[in-house]
Amino acid sequence: MSTLTQTPTTAVSRPPAGLNWTQIRQIIAIGLVVLGLILALLNGMNWSYLALGALAGLFVWKPFHGILLSYSVISVYPVLRIISISLRPSTGLLSRSLEIIPPGATFQSYVNLFNEEPFLQWIWNSLSITVTVSVIGVAVAATGAYAFSRWRFLGRRPALIFLLTTQMIPAGMLVIPIFVIVAQLGLTNQVIGLILAYISTAVPFSIWILKGYYDTIPPDLEEAAMVDGCNRMEAFWRIILPLSTPALSIVFLFNFLASWSEFIVAKVILQAQTVSTWPLGLNELIGTFQTDWGKYAAGSVLVTVPVLLLFMWQSKYLISGLTLGSVKS
Amino acid sequence: MKHSKMLFGLLVVLLALGSFGFALAQDQLPAVDLVIWSQDGDSNNVFLAEQFQVWADQFAPGSTLEIVQKETEVLRNDLLTAGLAGSGLPDMVLGPNDAIGVFVDAGLLQPLDEMFDLEKYPFNLAAAQVGGETYGVPTNAGNHLMLMYNKSLVETAPETWEELIETAKAVEEANPDVQGFAYNLNEPFWFLPFVHGFGGGTYDADGNMVLDSQAWIDAYQFVQDLKFKEGIVPEECDYACADGLFKEGSVAMILNGDWAIAEYLDTEKSPALGEENLGLAPWPALPNGERPKPFTAGKFISVPVGVEGDKLEAVKSFVTWLTTDPGAVEAYALGTSRLPAIAEVTVDPETNPILAASAEALTTGVGMPADPTLRCMWDSVRPQLEGVMSNSVTPADAAAEAQISAEECIEG
Amino acid sequence: MEGLSGLTGDLVLNTLRQIIPLIIGVIVGVVALEFALYNLLAKVLKVRNALAYTLLAPAAIAILAFMIYPLFFNVLLAFSDLKRDTFSCYSPIARGNCKLDHLYGLDYAINNFSDVFFRVRNGEIVGWGRLLRTEESTFPVLLGRTIIWTVVNVIFHFSGGLALALIMNQRIRFKGIYRALIVIPWALPGVITALTWKQEFHAEYGFVNTLLESIGLQPVSWLRDPVAAFVAVTFVNIWLGIPFYMVMLLGGLQSISAEYYEAAQMDGAGAWDRFRFITMPLLKPILIPAVTLDVIWTFNKLDLIVIMTGGGPEEKTNILVSALYNAAFGTAATQELGFAAAFSIVIFVILFIFAIAWITTSGGLKEIYDR
Known part of the structure; x- marks a missing residue:
C-alpha cells in the first residue's frame, strides 16, 4: 500500500534503499522464467509454461507491470477470440483450441460475408444514422448544457434531476410507445425515425457531461470577451466551445458508440432489409434456426475494430473530458 | 443438390416458356409491392423469392416481394406492436401454426374461407383453424422433428433409444473428436414428442390443459436420465450447437426438423453432410415400445387485417398459385426439401429417398393445435424443463409446477 | 446481390x-x-x-418528443386493460368486437398494479404476483436479486477500477498502451460482447472451461446451472464496468495536487492515513456521480442478461428489468401490456427513490447543482 498512494511527483516515499530487495526480486524472477523454460522443454515444447513463468517472474520483479499486463490480457483476450473464430475454416468453427491463429486459417468468412450478405449496406445505414445522431446530438446538447452551467433560471434544479431521471427509465419500457409514435409519424422503416429516437435518448447524458465541463471554465473569460465587444453567443462560440474540445469529443464518442450498436429500438423501427443496420444484420446470422459463426465473427471484427481504434485514440481525452467536469479546479 | 438445381432451372425455363401463351389469354394483375414476414430460415426464403418472381412475371409483372425474416417470438411481438400502432403490418405472414391462435385472438388476421379453395389442402388445414374459421393456407406439411444422422458415422438409424445410446457410445469410442448424439434439450418443442410417446398430451378429452399427468412425469424422468444417467447428451447444447456440430460432422445423430433438411443437403453449408451422408429416420422407440410423436403441422401463409384492394388480389393469386400449382409446389415445397400439402404432388421414394424418409417420419407425429392457450403450455414447461435438465427439480415437482403455472396463464 | x-x-x-x-x-x-x-x-x-x-429549447423539444410523450403513453397503458383478448379494443385496425365498456380507467390501473404484488387465485391472495411463469419471477425475489446484482457489481467495479487507477497513477512506463488496452471492454458494442462471452462460457467450447480444466479443475456448466449462470453474467458485467471507474478515478487522482501529500508526510501521516484522509475525500466529487450513474446503469442492465442467459435457466438469472423485457417481448411474453406497463412504472419508481436517496445522503446533490 505504501507506494500506492504516492503521487508521481513525490520522490520522498520511494522504497527505502531497497537494493537488496530489488536484487532478490530479480533473482527470483529470473528463476521463475528459467523454471518455465525447463517445464516447457520437459513437456514437449509446450510454450505456455514459459509464458506462465515469464508472467510470474514479471509479477515478482515489477508487480505493477505484472498486474497491468495481466489485466490488459483479460481485456483484450475476448477480442482476440472473435478474430480467431473469424479466421477458422468452416469445418472447425466449434473448436476447443485456444490458439489465436487457428490451424488452416482463412479469410473465407470475410469473403462470404461480403458476397452473401449486404454487409456494406448495413454499414452504410449504421454509419449514416450514427453520424447524424452524433452531430445533431452534440449540437443540441452543447447549447443546452451552456444554459444549465451559466444561468440560475427557474426550474433549473428539477430539470437537472430530470436529466438524471431519464437514465433510470428501464430499457425496453419505451420501445412500444416509441414505435407507436414513429408509426404515427409515418417513419417506420426509415432511418429518420430511428435518428429522431436516438437523438432524444442521447441528449440528456450529453448535457450532463458538458454542463460539468463548462462549470470548470471560469466565467471571467467570457466576461472579458464581452467587455471587448462580443455578445454572449459570440463569447460562447469563440471561447467556451474551443476550450471544451475534450468534453465535446467525448460526448460525440459516447453518442457514436451508443447508436452504433443499438439493437432493441432499431429492431422494431427498421423492419425492411434495405434499411437494416449492422446489429440487426449480424443478429440474423445467428438466429434460432440458422447459425453462421464464421460470418458473424468476421462481421463483428469489421464493425468493432474501427470503433476500437477511435476509442483508443480518444482515450487520452476520455480522462480529461469525463472527469475534469467533476473536479473543482 | 446439383441435380435438383438443374431440375429447378429447367422448370423455370419451362414455366417461363409456357407462360407466354398463357399470359396472353389471361388478365394480368396490376403491379404491387408486397411484404411478407417469414419465420422460415434464410436459405428457404431464397426459394420463396424465386417463386414470387416466377409468379410475378406471369401474373403481375413488376411486382416485388420483400421478405423480412423474423424468429417465432419476434414475429409474434412485432405483429402485435404493429397492430397496436395501426400501421406497419405486412401483407402476408409465413410461419408455423402455433402463433395463429394468438393473432386470431388479437383480431389481426383475416379469415380465408372465402378467399381460397380450401378443399385442395386435405392434410393439415385443421392446424390453422380457430373457431370454425381458417386463418392460414399451408405451403407444406410437416414442421416435424425427426432423427437425423450422419451416414459416414452411423450406418443404420437406431430403432430404439437403447440402440441409440449404444450407437452413440460406439461412435464416440471410434472417433474421439465426435459427439455421439446431441439435441436442443432445453426447448419444450423437442420435449413434447417424449410426452406424446409416453401416452400424454397437452389437452385432455374435455379440452382442459393437463401438464401433470404420469406421461409428463415419465417424460421428464426419461430426458433427465438421458443426460445424467446415460450421459449421452452433451452437458450443454442448444439448437445452434447441435446444428453447427452436425453440419461440420462433429456429432453423429441429432433431432431436428424438416426446415433444416435443405441446408443439410447443401454441401457448401454443411461440409460433412450432403445427399450422400444425410440420413433421416423416425424417432427411436421408448422402453414402452412407442415412438415419441413430434408435433406436426406445416408452414402456413396468413393474411393480416388491412390488406385490401389490389394487394389482396395479388396475395390471393400468389398464394393460390404457390400452394396449388403443381410446378410451384414442386419448386417451393419440394425445393426446400419439405413435403407437399396437396394431394396432387407426391414424393417418389425412388428419386427422392430423403423426402420419402421425412414423409415416413411425418406419419409418426401428432397434429399441433392452433389453440391460443398452447402458448401457456410452452411458457410453463420451459422453466421446469430447464430445472429438470440441470437436475435441480424432480420430474414430479416440475409437472406439478407447470400445471399451476399453465392454469394461471390461461385464467389471465 | x-x-x-x-x-x-x-x-x-x-x-x-x-x-x-x-x-x-x-x-x-x-x-x-x-x-x-x-x-x-x-x-x-x-x-x-x-x-x-x-x-434549452431544442434539447427540451427533443426530449419531450421521444421521452416524455412515450413515458406518458406508458402511464396510459398502465391505466388500460390491454391484453390479448381485449386487443381489438385498443388497436385501430384489429377485427372483432370490443367487449370492454371503457378503455382506460382507475379500476384497470388498480388491477394492473395489484397484479404486480399479489397473485390471486379463485378470489384469494395466494402469494406474490408473478411476472413470468415461476416463483422466481415474483416481485420480492426479483428485487432481491437486482439489489445483490447491483451491489456486487458496483463494489467490484469500484475496487477494481480504483486499484488499476492507483497503479496507473504511479510513474510507470507504457502507461498509454496499458490505458488503451484496458478501456477496450468499454468500447466494444454490447451485443457483440454479450454473444462472445456467451460462447466463451459454453461448457464444451468456451475458453473458460478449457482454462479451468487445464489447471486441473472440474468444468462448470456455466449457462445451464442457475448459480453458475448468475456468476457468469456478473463476471462479464464487472469486466465491462471496471474501465469506466479506472478512467474516472485516474482523472480524479491526477487532479490531486502533490502538495497535500507532502504536507501530510511532514505531519507524519502513514500511507493508509494519506489514502483515507486525502485521496478518498478529494476523489469524492468524482466518485459520487460515477457511483450514481453506475448504480443506475447496473440496475437497468438489460442487453447482457437477455443475450447471455435470457434470464434463465429456470428464470433464475433475471433481474427486474430483464424479467420485464421478457414479459413484454421474450419467449414467454404474456401480451398483457397494461400489466407490463404498471410493472415498469414500479421499477422506475424504486430506482428513482433509491437514486435520489443516495444522492441526497451522499451530498452529491450539491455537487450537481452548484459548482
Whole structure:
C-alpha cells in the first residue's frame, strides 16, 4: 500500500534503499522464467509454461507491470477470440483450441460475408444514422448544457434531476410507445425515425457531461470577451466551445458508440432489409434456426475494430473530458 | 443438390416458356409491392423469392416481394406492436401454426374461407383453424422433428433409444473428436414428442390443459436420465450447437426438423453432410415400445387485417398459385426439401429417398393445435424443463409446477 | 446481390436524400426557433434569463418528443386493460368486437398494479404476483436479486477500477498502451460482447472451461446451472464496468495536487492515513456521480442478461428489468401490456427513490447543482 498512494511527483516515499530487495526480486524472477523454460522443454515444447513463468517472474520483479499486463490480457483476450473464430475454416468453427491463429486459417468468412450478405449496406445505414445522431446530438446538447452551467433560471434544479431521471427509465419500457409514435409519424422503416429516437435518448447524458465541463471554465473569460465587444453567443462560440474540445469529443464518442450498436429500438423501427443496420444484420446470422459463426465473427471484427481504434485514440481525452467536469479546479 | 438445381432451372425455363401463351389469354394483375414476414430460415426464403418472381412475371409483372425474416417470438411481438400502432403490418405472414391462435385472438388476421379453395389442402388445414374459421393456407406439411444422422458415422438409424445410446457410445469410442448424439434439450418443442410417446398430451378429452399427468412425469424422468444417467447428451447444447456440430460432422445423430433438411443437403453449408451422408429416420422407440410423436403441422401463409384492394388480389393469386400449382409446389415445397400439402404432388421414394424418409417420419407425429392457450403450455414447461435438465427439480415437482403455472396463464 | 455487398448508388442517394434535409432542417429550424423564441421572451414578454430558456429549447423539444410523450403513453397503458383478448379494443385496425365498456380507467390501473404484488387465485391472495411463469419471477425475489446484482457489481467495479487507477497513477512506463488496452471492454458494442462471452462460457467450447480444466479443475456448466449462470453474467458485467471507474478515478487522482501529500508526510501521516484522509475525500466529487450513474446503469442492465442467459435457466438469472423485457417481448411474453406497463412504472419508481436517496445522503446533490 505504501507506494500506492504516492503521487508521481513525490520522490520522498520511494522504497527505502531497497537494493537488496530489488536484487532478490530479480533473482527470483529470473528463476521463475528459467523454471518455465525447463517445464516447457520437459513437456514437449509446450510454450505456455514459459509464458506462465515469464508472467510470474514479471509479477515478482515489477508487480505493477505484472498486474497491468495481466489485466490488459483479460481485456483484450475476448477480442482476440472473435478474430480467431473469424479466421477458422468452416469445418472447425466449434473448436476447443485456444490458439489465436487457428490451424488452416482463412479469410473465407470475410469473403462470404461480403458476397452473401449486404454487409456494406448495413454499414452504410449504421454509419449514416450514427453520424447524424452524433452531430445533431452534440449540437443540441452543447447549447443546452451552456444554459444549465451559466444561468440560475427557474426550474433549473428539477430539470437537472430530470436529466438524471431519464437514465433510470428501464430499457425496453419505451420501445412500444416509441414505435407507436414513429408509426404515427409515418417513419417506420426509415432511418429518420430511428435518428429522431436516438437523438432524444442521447441528449440528456450529453448535457450532463458538458454542463460539468463548462462549470470548470471560469466565467471571467467570457466576461472579458464581452467587455471587448462580443455578445454572449459570440463569447460562447469563440471561447467556451474551443476550450471544451475534450468534453465535446467525448460526448460525440459516447453518442457514436451508443447508436452504433443499438439493437432493441432499431429492431422494431427498421423492419425492411434495405434499411437494416449492422446489429440487426449480424443478429440474423445467428438466429434460432440458422447459425453462421464464421460470418458473424468476421462481421463483428469489421464493425468493432474501427470503433476500437477511435476509442483508443480518444482515450487520452476520455480522462480529461469525463472527469475534469467533476473536479473543482 | 446439383441435380435438383438443374431440375429447378429447367422448370423455370419451362414455366417461363409456357407462360407466354398463357399470359396472353389471361388478365394480368396490376403491379404491387408486397411484404411478407417469414419465420422460415434464410436459405428457404431464397426459394420463396424465386417463386414470387416466377409468379410475378406471369401474373403481375413488376411486382416485388420483400421478405423480412423474423424468429417465432419476434414475429409474434412485432405483429402485435404493429397492430397496436395501426400501421406497419405486412401483407402476408409465413410461419408455423402455433402463433395463429394468438393473432386470431388479437383480431389481426383475416379469415380465408372465402378467399381460397380450401378443399385442395386435405392434410393439415385443421392446424390453422380457430373457431370454425381458417386463418392460414399451408405451403407444406410437416414442421416435424425427426432423427437425423450422419451416414459416414452411423450406418443404420437406431430403432430404439437403447440402440441409440449404444450407437452413440460406439461412435464416440471410434472417433474421439465426435459427439455421439446431441439435441436442443432445453426447448419444450423437442420435449413434447417424449410426452406424446409416453401416452400424454397437452389437452385432455374435455379440452382442459393437463401438464401433470404420469406421461409428463415419465417424460421428464426419461430426458433427465438421458443426460445424467446415460450421459449421452452433451452437458450443454442448444439448437445452434447441435446444428453447427452436425453440419461440420462433429456429432453423429441429432433431432431436428424438416426446415433444416435443405441446408443439410447443401454441401457448401454443411461440409460433412450432403445427399450422400444425410440420413433421416423416425424417432427411436421408448422402453414402452412407442415412438415419441413430434408435433406436426406445416408452414402456413396468413393474411393480416388491412390488406385490401389490389394487394389482396395479388396475395390471393400468389398464394393460390404457390400452394396449388403443381410446378410451384414442386419448386417451393419440394425445393426446400419439405413435403407437399396437396394431394396432387407426391414424393417418389425412388428419386427422392430423403423426402420419402421425412414423409415416413411425418406419419409418426401428432397434429399441433392452433389453440391460443398452447402458448401457456410452452411458457410453463420451459422453466421446469430447464430445472429438470440441470437436475435441480424432480420430474414430479416440475409437472406439478407447470400445471399451476399453465392454469394461471390461461385464467389471465 | 446487387451493388457492392448490397451497397448501391440508389441506396446511398436515398439515405442522403433523407439525412441532408434533416440536418439542414434541424439547423435552420433551430436557428429560426431560437431567434423567434428569444425575441418573444426577451423583447415581448421581458422574461428574465430569456437566453437560457432559448438555448434549452431544442434539447427540451427533443426530449419531450421521444421521452416524455412515450413515458406518458406508458402511464396510459398502465391505466388500460390491454391484453390479448381485449386487443381489438385498443388497436385501430384489429377485427372483432370490443367487449370492454371503457378503455382506460382507475379500476384497470388498480388491477394492473395489484397484479404486480399479489397473485390471486379463485378470489384469494395466494402469494406474490408473478411476472413470468415461476416463483422466481415474483416481485420480492426479483428485487432481491437486482439489489445483490447491483451491489456486487458496483463494489467490484469500484475496487477494481480504483486499484488499476492507483497503479496507473504511479510513474510507470507504457502507461498509454496499458490505458488503451484496458478501456477496450468499454468500447466494444454490447451485443457483440454479450454473444462472445456467451460462447466463451459454453461448457464444451468456451475458453473458460478449457482454462479451468487445464489447471486441473472440474468444468462448470456455466449457462445451464442457475448459480453458475448468475456468476457468469456478473463476471462479464464487472469486466465491462471496471474501465469506466479506472478512467474516472485516474482523472480524479491526477487532479490531486502533490502538495497535500507532502504536507501530510511532514505531519507524519502513514500511507493508509494519506489514502483515507486525502485521496478518498478529494476523489469524492468524482466518485459520487460515477457511483450514481453506475448504480443506475447496473440496475437497468438489460442487453447482457437477455443475450447471455435470457434470464434463465429456470428464470433464475433475471433481474427486474430483464424479467420485464421478457414479459413484454421474450419467449414467454404474456401480451398483457397494461400489466407490463404498471410493472415498469414500479421499477422506475424504486430506482428513482433509491437514486435520489443516495444522492441526497451522499451530498452529491450539491455537487450537481452548484459548482
